[in-house]
Amino acid sequence: MKLILPALTATVLFGPPALARATDRHETQATHAAVQKVDPGFVGHYYLSGVMETGSELLLREDGTFEWFMSYGAVDQVAKGAWAREPDAIVLRTASPSTDKPLFTFRKVEPWSEAAEDEFLRRLQEKAEEQVYARCPFLNAATDVAAAPAIAMDSPGSPPSAEALNADAAKAMNVAIAARATAEKLVVAEFDGTGDKDRAPGRLTAAEAMSVWEAARWDAVDAARKAGLPEPKFAPPALPPACTLPVPRSARDLLESQWTGGLGLRVFDMASGQGARDVRVRLHLADGNEIALVTARRGLALVAEKPSSAVVGVDLGADYAPGRDQTIAISPTASGIIHVTIDSGQINAPPFETLRLLIAGRALLFEAMGRGRYERP
Secondary structure (H helix, E strand, C coil), X not given: CCCCCCCCCXXXXXXXXXXXXXHCHHHHHHHHHHCCCCCHHHCEEEEEECCCCEEEEEEECCCCEEEEEEEECCEEEEEEEEEEEECCEEEEXXXXXXXXXXXXXXXXXECCCHHHHHHHHHHHXXXXXXXXXXXXXXXXXXXXXXXXXXXXXXXXXXXXXXXXXXXXXXXXXXXXXXXXXXXXXXXXXXXXXXXXXXXXXCCCCHHHHHXXXXXXXXXXXXXHHHCCXXXXXXXXXXXXXXXXXXXXXXXXXXXXXXXXXXXXXXXXXXXXXXXXXXXXEEEEECCCCEEEEECXXXXXXXXXXXXXXXXXXXXXXXXXXXXXXXXXXXXXXXXXEEXXXXXXXXXXXXXXXXXXXXXECCEEEEHHHCCEEEECC
């Protein structure tokens, strides 16, 4: 059987929301008309057994339609269509994707929420951190530089004394403090351009110094634990303001009046129960301005700044749905999350066209998967 990854999961496979089920009515009627022989004795919910690391379910309905799901490793697949009884097999035939209805559908506008604000703050934090690392590449400290100097221990075979462990902890503490001071000096020199461009062989770069500091810090923590001492708390190296990472913020730590976000759009796949990434979004504002966005995590596209006027229309499109770009008019919306669904069944090829399952008593044999058997509880 040819396997195709449609990027779907079984989250709502056997219990889809009413909205999704209503949109499938045309397909269900079309596939039902193609059914030749439905044997009531095989109607039911089947589970696959006999195949390692593979989960699969099959639902055969009385009306001659079926739903099928398989999870194999990181690949999840679903299929719908019609089933029929032949003398020695149950035959599944998938329905051709329908393209006579809109790919995107406007659903509603929800008020801006704490979850939306948290996602907005997370993206701001991520962008700010990227800018800091771009300005200060030495913060990406190398991991393959020389480690901190080895700490002297008692000879092998004899347990170290308390005095030796305390001495080791003190020495490790001093090494870490010195490594931090060196890192601070080299970072400032490299950032402001006063560092030695023709440095002598063996002299650390700022990135190497940062890595040595991290290694020394962990060595000091480890030495303190072995000595039974409290874990040392080191302040991070003092860096130029432009190289200091911003402190993460959370919506729950802010008053609603302090929230920085306020407008976004989410594209949701009803079939998978997940947000749809990489959807191109263009918001049309009442004053004629436009805002271009792309959906990302959770299918969300968020507006970075307050728009100049309310949104009155939305253009939607995706590279994985060529020729299916669409424009949707909405009531003027100045804030909140605009919810749109995508009918992924129109663009995802089914994992098979026809699948024969041989009848073995009450079981159905899945020969494409070796010793696989579909059985009802």
